[in-house]
Amino acid sequence: MRLSASIPEPNVPLPNILRNNGLLYWISSVDHKQIGIMYLCSSLIFFVLGFSEALLMRIQLAQPGMTLLSPELYNQIFTMHGTTMIFLVLTPMLIGFSTYLLPLMIGANEMAFPRLNAFSFWIFLFGGILLYFSFLAGGAPNVGWFSYAPLSEKNYSFSPGVDYWAISILLMGIGTIGAALNFVTTTLTMRVAGMSLTRVPLFVWMIFVNSFLILAAFPVLNAGLVMILIDRLLHAHFFTTASGGSALMWQHMFWVFGHPEVYILALPAFAIASEVIPVFSRKPIFGYEFIAGSTVAITLLSFGVWAHHMFAVGLGTTFNAFFAATSMLIAIPTGIKIFNWLATMWRGSILFSTAMLFAVAFLIEFTIGGLSGVGFALVPVDWRLTDSYFVVAHIHYVFIGATLICGFAGVYYWYPKITGRILSEKLGKWHFWLFIFGFNGTFFVFHFLGLLGMPRRVFTYPDLPYFGSLNLFSTFWSVVLILSFMVFIYNLFYSLKQGKPAGRNPWNAWSLEWLTNSPPDLKSFTEVPVVQSRRPLRDIRDSVQSGISALNETGVEHA
Amino acid sequence: MQYFWDKIERFFSALFQAASPQAEDINHLFYQFTIVATLIVLIVAGGVIYSAIRYRAKKNPEEPAQTHGNLKLEITWTVIPFLLLVFFFYLTVKAMKEINQPYAGKKPDIVIIAHQWWWDIRYPGKKIITANELHIPVNQKLLMEIESADVIHSWWVPELGRKTDAVPGRQNYSWIVADKAGVYKGKCSEYCGTQHAWMLIRVVAQTEEEFEKWAGQQQKAAVTPTDSVARAGARLFQHKACASCHAIRGTAAISHMAPDLTHLASRKTILSGMLPLTDANLRHWLQKPQKIKPDANMPDFMLSPQEMNALTKYLEELQ
Numbered sequence: 015m016r017l018s019a020s021i022p023e024p025n026v027p028l029p030n031i032l033r034n035n036g037l038l039y040w041i042s043s044v045d046h047k048q049i050g051i052m053y054l055c056s057s058l059i060f061f062v063l064g065f066s067e068a069l070l071m072r073i074q075l076a077q078p079g080m081t082l083l084s085p086e087l088y089n090q091i092f093t094m095h096g097t098t099m100i101f102l103v104l105t106p107m108l109i110g111f112s113t114y115l116l117p118l119m120i121g122a123n124e125m126a127f128p129r130l131n132a133f134s135f136w137i138f139l140f141g142g143i144l145l146y147f148s149f150l151a152g153g154a155p156n157v158g159w160f161s162y163a164p165l166s167e168k169n170y171s172f173s174p175g176v177d178y179w180a181i182s183i184l185l186m187g188i189g190t191i192g193a194a195l196n197f198v199t200t201t202l203t204m205r206v207a208g209m210s211l212t213r214v215p216l217f218v219w220m221i222f223v224n225s226f227l228i229l230a231a232f233p234v235l236n237a238g239l240v241m242i243l244i245d246r247l248l249h250a251h252f253f254t255t256a257s258g259g260s261a262l263m264w265q266h267m268f269w270v271f272g273h274p275e276v277y278i279l280a281l282p283a284f285a286i287a288s289e290v291i292p293v294f295s296r297k298p299i300f301g302y303e304f305i306a307g308s309t310v311a312i313t314l315l316s317f318g319v320w321a322h323h324m325f326a327v328g329l330g331t332t333f334n335a336f337f338a339a340t341s342m343l344i345a346i347p348t349g350i351k352i353f354n355w356l357a358t359m360w361r362g363s364i365l366f367s368t369a370m371l372f373a374v375a376f377l378i379e380f381t382i383g384g385l386s387g388v389g390f391a392l393v394p395v396d397w398r399l400t401d402s403y404f405v406v407a408h409i410h411y412v413f414i415g416a417t418l419i420c421g422f423a424g425v426y427y428w429y430p431k432i433t434g435r436i437l438s439e440k441l442g443k444w445h446f447w448l449f450i451f452g453f454n455g456t457f458f459v460f461h462f463l464g465l466l467g468m469p470r471r472v473f474t475y476p477d478l479p480y481f482g483s484l485n486l487f488s489t490f491w492s493v494v495l496i497l498s499f500m501v502f503i504y505n506l507f508y509s510l511k512q513g514k515p516a517g518r519n520p521w522n523a524w525s526l527e528w529l530t531n532s533p534p535d536l537k538s539f540t541e542v543p544v545v546q547s548r549r550p551l552r553d554i555r556d557s558v559q560s561g562i563s564a565l566n567e568t569g570v571e572h573a
Numbered sequence: 574m575q576y577f578w579d580k581i582e583r584f585f586s587a588l589f590q591a592a593s594p595q596a597e598d599i600n601h602l603f604y605q606f607t608i609v610a611t612l613i614v615l616i617v618a619g620g621v622i623y624s625a626i627r628y629r630a631k632k633n634p635e636e637p638a639q640t641h642g643n644l645k646l647e648i649t650w651t652v653i654p655f656l657l658l659v660f661f662f663y664l665t666v667k668a669m670k671e672i673n674q675p676y677a678g679k680k681p682d683i684v685i686i687a688h689q690w691w692w693d694i695r696y697p698g699k700k701i702i703t704a705n706e707l708h709i710p711v712n713q714k715l716l717m718e719i720e721s722a723d724v725i726h727s728w729w730v731p732e733l734g735r736k737t738d739a740v741p742g743r744q745n746y747s748w749i750v751a752d753k754a755g756v757y758k759g760k761c762s763e764y765c766g767t768q769h770a771w772m773l774i775r776v777v778a779q780t781e782e783e784f785e786k787w788a789g790q791q792q793k794a795a796v797t798p799t800d801s802v803a804r805a806g807a808r809l810f811q812h813k814a815c816a817s818c819h820a821i822r823g824t825a826a827i828s829h830m831a832p833d834l835t836h837l838a839s840r841k842t843i844l845s846g847m848l849p850l851t852d853a854n855l856r857h858w859l860q861k862p863q864k865i866k867p868d869a870n871m872p873d874f875m876l877s878p879q880e881m882n883a884l885t886k887y888l889e890e891l892q
Contacts, residue, residue: 085767085867158764164741165724165766170689255742261725262740295628301642326727326738326763328745331669338665342658346651353650354642356620363637365630374621381617385610392606392661394599394668397735401727401762465588467731469762472770476846478758479587 044128047534049135050114051432054425056139057107058503063146064098065499067091069492072456076489078477088473089156090175094145096159097179100279101186102142104417108282109134109193111424112221114432116197118527118534119215121206121542126199134192141185148178155179158471160272161242163253163264168246177246180239187232187239194228197221206526208545215525215548216305220285223309227274227281227316235271238264262327269320277316279413281309283420284351287373290423291355293523294370295362298549301354308347315344325396334393341391348384352377367521368442372423375450376416383411386461401471404464410457422449422502429506430520434532435513441505448498455491459484524549592753592778595734598668605664609657672735676746681718683707683749687726687739687761690768690869691832691845701791702820704832705845706775710784714750724766730759730776738763751778758846767868773846787839794823795835795891806887813874815884821891831870837891844869855885 040048070091074082083091113135117125125131148154155175157166166176201222205214214222241252242264251257253264284305292299299305321329321337355377364370386408390396399405422445430436463484468475475481519528528551530538546553589604591597628637685707686693694703709715719728721739728747729736737747751757759774779787798804807824810816816826822835837843840850844866848854859881862871876884 085770089767089769156767162725162764165764170724170766261742295637296630297637298639298641300640301647304642304647326736327740328738328743331666331673334669335662335666339662342662345658346654349654350647350651352617353646356617356624357643357646359621359624359628361637361640362624362628363630363633363635364625364628366625374625377621378614378618381614385613388658388661389603389606389610392602392665392668394665394672394735395603395606397672397737398596398599398603398731400736401729401764462584462588465731467729467758467760469729469760469769471764474770476758476773480584 044132045536046113046117046125046128046131047432047536047538049131050110050112052135053106053110053113053138056142057103057110058506060098060102060106060142062503064095064103065496067095067098069496071095072489072492074473075475075485077486078475078482080474083473085473086153086156089471090149090154092471093155093158093175093179097145097155097183099413100159100275101183102145104279104413104421105186105190106138107421108279108417109138109190111286111421111428112197112282113193115428115527116218116221117200117204118431118530118538119218119525120201120204120209121526121539121545122200122204123538124204125196126203127196130192131196134189134196136189137192138186138189141182141189144185145178145182148175148182151178160268161264162268163242163245163259163261164255166242166246166264167254168249169254177243180243180246184236184239184243187236190228191232191236194225194232197225198229201225206542206545209550213545213548216288216299216302217285217525219306220281220288220309223313224278224281224285227278227313230317231271231274231278234267235275238267238271241267262324265324265327266320269323270317272323273320274316276412277312279417281312283376283417284309286420286424286427287355287376289523289525290369290373290427291358293427293521294365294367294373295359296365296522297358297362299354300357300360301350302548304350305354308350311347312344315340315347319344322391322396323400325390325393326400338391338393342388345384345388345391352381352384367426368437368439368446369423369426369521371443371446372419372426375446376419376423379411379415379419379453383408383415386411399464401469402464403460403468403470406470407457407460407464410453410460414453414457422446425506427521428527429509430513430516431527431530431532431534433510433513434516435509436516436520437509437513438505441501441508445498445501445505448494448501452491452494452496452498456488456495459488519551524551526550590732592732592751592755592757593734594750594752595672595748596732598671599734602664602668606661609661672748674748676716676748679716681746682715683709683717685717685719685728685739687719687721687723687728687765689723689766690761690772690866692728692772692774693722693829693832696788699788699792701788702822702829702833703791703836703840705773705842706777706840708777708779708784708787709749709751710781711751711754711778713781714748717747717749719745719747725763726761726765726772727763728759728774729762730757730774732757733759733776736762749776751776754778754780760846768866771845771847771866773842775842775846790839790892791836795821797823798887798890800886802883803887803890806883806885809880809884810887813876813880813884814872815874818870834888834891838889839892852885852889855888856881859884 043049070083074080074088113131151174153173153175155178157171157176161176161179164170201218244250245252251259253259253261255261288299288305318340319337322341325334426437426442466480468481516532518532543550543554589600591600682698684695684697692705694707719737719739721741726739727736728739733749733751735747737745755778757776759776761769761772798807811825818828818831820827820829820833842848843850843854843858847866858865859876862869862873
């Protein structure tokens with residue numbers, strides 16, 4: 015299968031990120047491309063940590079009554095796994111893609127606030143390191159990534175782990191808010207001539223809308239974190255019931271942030287899918303306006319669904335029914351997206367590069383995760399399944415089935431732009447198939463475990479019928495996941511040196527980032543054409559073909 | 574072949590075991606939703622796989638028609654899901670009302686106070702206090718009041734219906750009924766600290782007569798030991814710090830910071846369902862509590878062998 019026109023090895027070696035610039039250059043950089051790469055690399059490093067924690071848990075749970083980890087350590091590990099994957103892996107991965115690509119897609123050479131951009135990255139990284147430092151400083155946090163009060167209060171969690179947790183999430187939250195501000199301003203002020211907001215690539219649109227979600231949701235979390243810190247360090251009583259505080263207030267504050275956070279991690283994934291699927295189907299995105307509009311609908315609705323995390327708390331039928339209704343409604347704009355992506359593939363000419371394979375797998379896996387989520391909006395079903403392994407299945411089908419899979423699609427799709435070389439497709443396909451089997455094998459059986467009555471966040475479980483065998487099954491497939499990630503990471507390094515040179519536009523894509531060199535020079539664009547449609551590079555190609563321009567066959571390079 | 578079908582059937586019936594109308598309502602709603610959800614997954618997956626094969630570039634090398642959208646289709650896949658959701662919203666509210674029947678003005682039959690990491694179970698009308706093992710008469714709808722003494726916990730017995738959070742500072746109410754006699758296993762389902770995994774529940778549903786017999790026994794004060802070893806154990810219980818947390822009715826021990834031991838020997842398990850109640854397990858626990866259940870509030874009393882014999886003898890006689 016031919017993915018691109020063959021391009022001879024360059025006479026001049028491609029710019030090498032290590033040799034070219036030196037460490038100091040990276041540390042002091044305010045270039046959005048370098049910062050984007052640093053986000054993506056930190057995300058990868060934290061991913062290795064978070065995944066190792068997951069493996070420790072899978073080994074412990076392989077059989078009932080295993081004692082590899084003490085209860086105390088297991089609780090630290092599952093807390094760190096959740097916190098790492100959400101705040102240190104998925105968030106920076108998506109911000110990394112956005113930081114790298116958003117300016118390129120709108121024809122800008124920089125973000126609106128380059129220094130804020132660097133600040134956002136470094137404060138996030140510092141927060142992440144601080145979180146891991148807690149292991150050395152008297153114990154990692156052990157109260158879950160949701161840190162429910164009053165368990166997270168001083169009288170029940172005496173170790174400093176929760177303080178480290180709150181401070182580092184606060185730092186990362188500030189970084190994320192900074193990045194969101196930057197995306198909003200950049201999108202509003204730095205678009206190239208002719209690129210109205212109705213012509214921006216859907217990636218840009220979704221990151222733009224998503225940034226408002228971040229700007230509204232993270233401050234609530236930050237306020238909550240400051241309150242729990244005041245409780246813990248200055249002996250206040252915001253969340254301690256015994257002294258007149260309210261344990262439920264923490265739940266409200268956390269989920270007012272926490273549920274939008276799910277969409278904060280999902281919308282950029284949708285953004286990636288909205289770029290990859292049309293390019294490899296050779297068709298424009300189907301229903302651009304509906305995908306764009308449904309993004310806004312999701313954003314608005316996501317602020318009215320938080321209490322579906324609290325159906326078992328006992329807040330009354332009317333309250334529960336309201337949040338059941340809103341949580342069901344949010345399925346509609348999400349469904350619209352799925353069907354539009356499917357319609358984009360319909361009657362296309364689909365090229366199954368690894369990026370496209372992942373994007374297509376996303377459609378199926380995310381449909382499973384999304385629908386099991388609608389199941390939780392049916393309050394009585396939630397009363398049976400909440401806080402069971404069914405939720406663990408659901409959350410992984412969303413965060414892996416949507417966010418991580420789309421992240422992989424994005425890596426295969428944009429790696430040529432970032433490094434100048436194409437990731438090995440052969441290794442990519444090994445990665446893909448091992449991943450699909452490993453992922454579904456590991457996580458699908460969790461649905462059954464939840465129905466059988468296995469609560470989540472347990473360091474072991476009684477030897478009830480099927481518990482041992484289903485857990486062992488899951489652990490077995492997680493080994494396949496290790497193999498898949500090893501192939502992926504090997505591919506990243508292997509293709510950096512050995513990959514096929516990419517040229518400017520290896521996938522015949524249509525958005526402006528493919529107009530730059532691969533990798534782009536420090537100043538990405540010297541000249542950008544006036545944008546006349548949603549697919550500027552296609553316009554250039556058409557004008558070439560109709561002979562209006564004197565550009566030759568590869569003449570996009572001139573534009 | 575038949576063998577595998579039987580296995581699969583057994584597996585699926587294990588997934589959806591129900592022993593109460595509540596649990597059946599929930600299962601019913603779950604089946605209906607799963608059927609629709611599976612259909613949707615099949616439509617999406619079918620569409621994806623069909624286009625992946627039918628429209629692959631190898632067979633369709635030409636640039637396809639550049640369609641940008643279709644309003645009718647958009648309306649279709651907005652309206653159909655909407656109608657489906659309206660239908661499920663109706664079913665949801667109906668099931669909610671069915672499960673949460675009004676309880677206003679009614680006194681709870683059972684009060685459950687969740688602790689780190691055990692359940693204090695009381696029958697206010699019957700003046701019974703026990704722990705971790707709830708006895709109920711079959712086919713009687715009882716009202717439970719669920720609260721917490723420390724952090725948030727959640728009462729969950731899948732076969733008997735909904736889970737209910739135990740939130741400090743709140744009283745939650747929930748109905749419990751079992752329509753078959755039997756033992757139903759549940760667990761705490763909200764993460765509540767180190768030993769969350771070993772905060773299990775045993776519900777024993779029994780016939781009216783058996784339940785009354787059990788209740789009558791539980792209402793009595795603890796037996797006074799007759800044999801000299803057990804009497805020494807009773808003295809130890811008061812003199813060592815046991816009595817400052819555990820209550821034994823009929824003695825000076827009245828604290829309810831830890832499980833009531835008045836009829837300990839009538840229970841099947843210790844440590845909130847972690848271990849079966851046997852002489853060996855009891856000794857093991859008294860000897861090395863922090864090794865068996867780290868972080869539990871039980872201290873190690875460094876009992877001598879004689880003390881151990883006396884104390885276990887006493888506790889095992891508390892029928």
